[in-house]
Amino acid sequence: MARITAGVATSHVPAIGAAIDQGMTGTDYWAPLFRGYEFSKQWIAKSKPDVVFLVYNDHATAFGLDLFPTFALGCGEEFKPADEGWGPRPVPIVKGHPDLAWHITQSVIQDDFDLTVINEMDVDHGLTVPLSLMFGQPEAWPCRIIPFAVNVVVYPPPSGQRCYNLGKAIRRAIESFDEDLNVHIWGTGGMSHQLQGPRAGLINKEWDNAFLDQIVANPRGLAAKPHLEYVREAGSEGIELVMWLIMRGALDDEVVQRHRFYHVPASNTAVGHLILENSSQVEEI
Amino acid sequence: MAPDKPYSDIPGTTIFDAQQARLGYHLNQFCMSLMNAADRARFAADERAYLDEWPMTEEQKQAVLDRDYNRMISHGGNIYFLAKIFLSDGQTFEQAAASMTGLKREEYRQMMLSGGRSPEGNLHKGES
Numbered sequence: 471m472a473r474i475t476a477g478v479a480t481s482h483v484p485a486i487g488a489a490i491d492q493g494m495t496g497t498d499y500w501a502p503l504f505r506g507y508e509f510s511k512q513w514i515a516k517s518k519p520d521v522v523f524l525v526y527n528d529h530a531t532a533f534g535l536d537l538f539p540t541f542a543l544g545c546g547e548e549f550k551p552a553d554e555g556w557g558p559r560p561v562p563i564v565k566g567h568p569d570l571a572w573h574i575t576q577s578v579i580q581d582d583f584d585l586t587v588i589n590e591m592d593v594d595h596g597l598t599v600p601l602s603l604m605f606g607q608p609e610a611w612p613c614r615i616i617p618f619a620v621n622v623v624v625y626p627p628p629s630g631q632r633c634y635n636l637g638k639a640i641r642r643a644i645e646s647f648d649e650d651l652n653v654h655i656w657g658t659g660g661m662s663h664q665l666q667g668p669r670a671g672l673i674n675k676e677w678d679n680a681f682l683d684q685i686v687a688n689p690r691g692l693a694a695k696p697h698l699e700y701v702r703e704a705g706s707e708g709i710e711l712v713m714w715l716i717m718r719g720a721l722d723d724e725v726v727q728r729h730r731f732y733h734v735p736a737s738n739t740a741v742g743h744l745i746l747e748n749s750s751q752v753e754e755i
Numbered sequence: 756m757a758p759d760k761p762y763s764d765i766p767g768t769t770i771f772d773a774q775q776a777r778l779g780y781h782l783n784q785f786c787m788s789l790m791n792a793a794d795r796a797r798f799a800a801d802e803r804a805y806l807d808e809w810p811m812t813e814e815q816k817q818a819v820l821d822r823d824y825n826r827m828i829s830h831g832g833n834i835y836f837l838a839k840i841f842l843s844d845g846q847t848f849e850q851a852a853a854s855m856t857g858l859k860r861e862e863y864r865q866m867m868l869s870g871g872r873s874p875e876g877n878l879h880k881g882e883s
Contacts, residue, residue, distance in 0.1 A: 535836075538792045666828055703874065
């Protein structure tokens with residue numbers, strides 16, 4: 471059967487993608503950030519996921535105001551990197567896993583979470599930057615990727631509690647798939663950032679670090695945090711952090727933290743990163 | 756009944772809610788069109804003529820022509836849509852954000868390198 475072995479959380483700032491694409495990862499500005507992902511690249515080379523279930527948000531790229539789903543699952547064969555206004559990123563095409571994606575769709579909808587199915591869409595930096603951070607610059611991504619898009623652009627996004635519960639439904643779905651697959655679930659976006667208005671540039675290190683503590687040790691408590699606190703304390707775009715709760719909901723209550731990293735700034739944003747392994751899947755602790 | 760807006764006391768912040776999304780519908784949809792290279796070229800060639808193809812208000816069009824992002828947001832723009840304008844201009848999120856704060860680009864960059872804008876005095880209106 472398929473099993474979820476690990477969760478990864480990471481910010482997905484577009485400037486990080488630009489720094490990678492333009493060969494600037496060694497500059498004084500960027501080197502401290504990329505050092506925080508060196509462990510992660512080694513870890514994932516050993517962990518070798520067959521499939522990554524990648525929770526991210528579309529930034530008005532595939533979805534405009536004409537139609538924007540709250541939760542949308544990519545069931546297509548492949549997804550191309552999007553042109554967000556300056557041409558597509560020079561990264562590989564994302565290959566999906568339609569069998570597993572359709573299985574999850576069927577299971578999760580029957581578990582009372584109404585998803586939108588997407589067969590064709592381009593994927594923006596929200597999805598491709600985490601892949602670049604974890605896998606570097608390969609000719610092809612080394613695994614299948616199922617994109618899962620969450621609306622956090624138009625208010626209101628889904629609540630933290632809804633996201634956490636959905637993570638549990640996704641886990642039930644994946645674990646009932648009749649093929650031996652090593653699956654990772656990633657939650658992306660955040661941490662504190664505000665990209666608009668006179669308050670742009672807000673960073674709340676104390677709040678972010680408490681969030682990092684709590685998502686590992688007390689996710690049930692964290693799930694009850696209201697939207698208002700995210701936008702007030704972590705900035706209008708800090709609300710992206712609710713997506714991490716989908717990842718966390720899909721893991722065991724007890725997890726082993728393999729890596730934690732926090733860095734300010736990447737452009738306007740505080741970068742947070744966690745690698746968590748399911749206690750039930752860890753052979754030697 | 757008007758919807759509750761508990762976020763309205765956050766200073767310097769516009770939450771992109773139903774009211775803003777309706778106000779800015781055509782402005783934001785215009786922005787989406789700039790993800791296409793041919794349309795970007797048409798916009799660059801004659802911005803005014805391109806904007807006139809969209810049922811936007813005059814205030815929205817003028818704010819775009821002026822690249823005044825705070826004004827675009829007050830007329831219903833959302834930053835992820837508006838990003839298509841400044842990215843087409845060859846600008847970054849950092850430059851666009853700086854332009855909304857009243858700081859010069861270097862000052863803003865320095866603020867971010869020093870840990871960003873502090874939450875102190877910036878969480879509730881009237882406390883700073």
